[in-house]
Amino acid sequence: MTDVAEPLRAGAIGPSHWDDLSIRVRRSAEFVAIPLFALVVSALLFSVFLFALGKSPLDFYSLVYRGGFGTAFSLQNTFQRSAPLILTALAVAVPARIGLVIIGGEGALVLGGFASAAIAIPLVLGKLPPIPTLLIMAVVGSFVGAVWIGIVGYLRYARGVNETISSLLMTYIGIAIMNFFVEGSLRDLTNPNKPSTMPIGDAYMIGKIPGTDVHWGLAVGIVLAILLHILLTRTTFGFAVRVSGGNPRAALAQGLPVGKLIVICCMIAGACAGLAGFFEVAAIQGRANASLAAGYGFTGILVAFLARHNPVAIIPVAILFGGIVASGGLIQRRMDLPDATVLVLQGLTFVVLLMSETLYGRFKIFQVKAAADRT
Amino acid sequence: MTEGAGLIVFVAIIGGALRVSTPFMFVALGECLTEKSGRVNLGLEGTLVLGAMTAYAISFHSGSPWLGVFAAGCAGAALGAMHGYICKLPKVNDIAVGIAMMLFGTGLAFFFGKAYIQPSAPRLGSFSLGEWTGSQQIATALQINPLLLVGIVVAIVMAWAFANTKWGLIVRMTGDSAPSAKAMGVSVDLVRFLATTIGGFLAGVGGSFLSLFYPGSWNQGLSSGQGLMAVALVIFARWSPIRCVIAALLFGAAGAIGPALQSVGITQGYYFFNAAPYILTLFIMIASAGSKQAMRDVPGELSITK
Numbered sequence: 083m084t085d086v087a088e089p090l091r092a093g094a095i096g097p098s099h100w101d102d103l104s105i106r107v108r109r110s111a112e113f114v115a116i117p118l119f120a121l122v123v124s125a126l127l128f129s130v131f132l133f134a135l136g137k138s139p140l141d142f143y144s145l146v147y148r149g150g151f152g153t154a155f156s157l158q159n160t161f162q163r164s165a166p167l168i169l170t171a172l173a174v175a176v177p178a179r180i181g182l183v184i185i186g187g188e189g190a191l192v193l194g195g196f197a198s199a200a201i202a203i204p205l206v207l208g209k210l211p212p213i214p215t216l217l218i219m220a221v222v223g224s225f226v227g228a229v230w231i232g233i234v235g236y237l238r239y240a241r242g243v244n245e246t247i248s249s250l251l252m253t254y255i256g257i258a259i260m261n262f263f264v265e266g267s268l269r270d271l272t273n274p275n276k277p278s279t280m281p282i283g284d285a286y287m288i289g290k291i292p293g294t295d296v297h298w299g300l301a302v303g304i305v306l307a308i309l310l311h312i313l314l315t316r317t318t319f320g321f322a323v324r325v326s327g328g329n330p331r332a333a334l335a336q337g338l339p340v341g342k343l344i345v346i347c348c349m350i351a352g353a354c355a356g357l358a359g360f361f362e363v364a365a366i367q368g369r370a371n372a373s374l375a376a377g378y379g380f381t382g383i384l385v386a387f388l389a390r391h392n393p394v395a396i397i398p399v400a401i402l403f404g405g406i407v408a409s410g411g412l413i414q415r416r417m418d419l420p421d422a423t424v425l426v427l428q429g430l431t432f433v434v435l436l437m438s439e440t441l442y443g444r445f446k447i448f449q450v451k452a453a454a455d456r457t
Numbered sequence: 458m459t460e461g462a463g464l465i466v467f468v469a470i471i472g473g474a475l476r477v478s479t480p481f482m483f484v485a486l487g488e489c490l491t492e493k494s495g496r497v498n499l500g501l502e503g504t505l506v507l508g509a510m511t512a513y514a515i516s517f518h519s520g521s522p523w524l525g526v527f528a529a530g531c532a533g534a535a536l537g538a539m540h541g542y543i544c545k546l547p548k549v550n551d552i553a554v555g556i557a558m559m560l561f562g563t564g565l566a567f568f569f570g571k572a573y574i575q576p577s578a579p580r581l582g583s584f585s586l587g588e589w590t591g592s593q594q595i596a597t598a599l600q601i602n603p604l605l606l607v608g609i610v611v612a613i614v615m616a617w618a619f620a621n622t623k624w625g626l627i628v629r630m631t632g633d634s635a636p637s638a639k640a641m642g643v644s645v646d647l648v649r650f651l652a653t654t655i656g657g658f659l660a661g662v663g664g665s666f667l668s669l670f671y672p673g674s675w676n677q678g679l680s681s682g683q684g685l686m687a688v689a690l691v692i693f694a695r696w697s698p699i700r701c702v703i704a705a706l707l708f709g710a711a712g713a714i715g716p717a718l719q720s721v722g723i724t725q726g727y728y729f730f731n732a733a734p735y736i737l738t739l740f741i742m743i744a745s746a747g748s749k750q751a752m753r754d755v756p757g758e759l760s761i762t763k
Contacts, residue, residue: 183552243746246499246552247689251735251742254682258732265728380560387553422567429503429561433543436554440546 112448117388120438124431131426137417149412150405158295162366163378164404165299166191168307169358170382171400173231173351175391177245179314180347181327186234186249187355188379189256190227194356195363196260198223199279199370200268202286202363212286220360227356228349230256235348239341245348257375264371278371288364299361304397306354311393323347355379377425381407384432403428462721465594468587469720472598473713474706475586475605476671480505480680482608482705483663484687485694486615487533487656489701492691493619494652495632495645495758498540499555501660502684503562504533508664510570513675517578522669525578526604529665530658536562537657541650551760559684573675581669602670604662608702611659615698628652632756660684686738693741695754711737 129139150160173187198219205215234252237243263269265277273281288298314320326333326340333340358378363370385403389395410424443449484501491498508529516525540558544551587599619625631638631648638645667683668675690708694700715730745751 183556185556237743237746241743241746243742244689244692246556247685248739248742250685251682251689251739254735255732255739258728258735262728262732383556384560420568420571422564422571425560425564426568427564429557429564432557433539433554433561436549436557437543437546439548439550442548 149409168303171385174386189253190355194223194227195359223360231352297365469717474710478709487659491656500558505684508661512665533661541653
């Protein structure tokens with residue numbers, strides 16, 4: 083496996099508190115500097131790509147800035163897209179801590195969103211007030227997501243089924259299940275255009291964060307990221323997860339319930355992605371249809387890897403990529419580039435980022451003084 | 458269902474299996490070679506899509522579909538070489554690189570493929586296995602493409618080469634134990650680089666089949682997971698090229714059930730049959746993962762089954 087699990091803290095080996103702090107700062111600096119370097123390199127490589135096609139890289143990046151971050155409107159659009167990215171990135175980062183590479187967030191998002199839209203139909207028709215309705219939708223959406231990825235974790239532990247492949251297969255199956263219902267028994271026949279479930283209606287849409295045009299998904303995503311960070315770094319559970327991710331055999335020998343931990347991590351992941359689906363339905367789409375599979379699950383993989391599976395670091399990275407995704411439309415119109423331009427940039431960034439893994443430990447400045455100093 | 462309809466469905470499934478299986482077969486053979494050398498390339502889904510786009514574009518511009526097939530192979534080889542090069546860097550994880558290559562290949566294909574969704578490119582020809590029956594319907598259903606035969610020949614050559622040649626031995630040794638390969642003076646990185654590149658070439662050719670024969674056009678929804686299923690299939694085929702062909706035919710048949718039933722007017726459960734290959738793959742993975750036979754045949758250096 084990659085070093086997806088954070089190395090054990092160097093705290094115990096430092097002779098004093100201050101040395102301990104400096105070690106921590108140096109280590110964290112490496113985790114920030116190398117991904118940043120990878121980002122810059124991929125931006126440069128992408129410039130070469132654009133230049134070779136006769137397009138101006140300067141135009142491109144200034145449009146990304148304008149379309150993603152430049153104005154109050156574009157910034158809110160960016161935040162709108164960052165919300166599902168934070169949640170789908172968490173869906174990658176949490177299992178990564180226990181050593182699993184799960185890339186099925188898209189499927190859990192789609193099914194979670196679909197389930198919450200489906201459960202909303204009887205509730206809305208039964209005139210249940212909005213707040214309990216939304217709560218039930220959120221619970222159902224995240225529960226379905228949790229079960230979906232939980233299955234992947236169970237298969238991994240109980241049968242040794244490769245979780246990367248199975249989670250992506252489950253995504254295709256999940257999308258097929260949604261299409262089956264959306265174009266079949268749950269189709270809203272009053273909507274002739276796009277097969278969708280019945281809209282939940284404006285009265286039931288989740289509100290905006292006061293004073294902004296951003297829905298509550300962003301706030302929930304940020305709070306969840308912080309809570310999961312605390313859970314993974316400051317609790318016995320998190321410690322057990324880290325040990326199991328680092329060395330499953332040693333963890334088993336210590337009597338840790340590795341299988342249970344794997345399934346729980348996967349369920350947390352699925353719940354996050356399912357929640358992202360709920361927010362897409364309750365705050366953006368108002369109904370479930372094929373637009374739910376917009377690729378947030380896949381961009382989330384890149385976000386998680388860039389953040390080195392650190393839940394708090396996911397927040398800024400998700401905002402950055404939310405902005406890049408948000409500027410896609412503007413770039414398409416102004417520069418006459420296909421909508422897949424953003425996909426190429428993402429793919430390239432991912433490749434360069436993984437190449438940069440090889441740089442860890444090569445720069446003296448980040449290194450903790452050798453063990454000889456301490457003895 | 459009348460007897461006639463039953464026969465039509467049966468023939469349609471056989472014909473469909475022969476058609477649908479070809480891309481599975483090429484990707485599986487490519488992955489089989491890569492995994493035999495001890496590395497996993499999960500990015501073949503992206504290679505398949507990029508191959509499909511390249512083949513269509515080159516066939517459109519040059520007027521020669523076979524040139525398109527070759528170009529698709531080269532595009533696949535380029536992605537494979539990239540994967541092979543990156544994975545030889547220390548501390549880099551091949552599974553993660555595969556995911557990145559999947560996104561990168563798909564992105565490139567969609568980016569350059571936008572212009573080719575509308576125009577019509579010359580397709581690959583075909584011949585029928587069913588002429589002798591004298592039935593027009595059967596003859597049409599059993600139309601097959603020379604690439605299918607190429608795939609089968611590649612599988613046989615590969616199986617023979619693994620068992621009987623020095624090169625085959627080197628690949629197998631690299632896959633089973635890198636230290637012993639090193640001790641024999643073999644460059645592990647070079648062998649894996651070449652195996653991944655050739656594997657990428659084969660997957661690219663598989664992609665050309667999608668756009669130039671069946672379904673026979675280029676669009677963004679052309680491949681939905683075939684590349685990934687083919688990777689899963691290699692585990693099921695226990696790293697044997699011949700078994701890869703058989704498994705690909707089985708998958709082809711699973712994928713052909715839906716369209717075959719549709720051809721006689723049964724549209725119920727359409728989505729279920731669309732999802733059938735994925736579900737089948739998942740069940741096969743569950744059944745074959747961790748089995749004693751799989752554990753016996755797995756290349757020792759492979760990270761995917763650990």
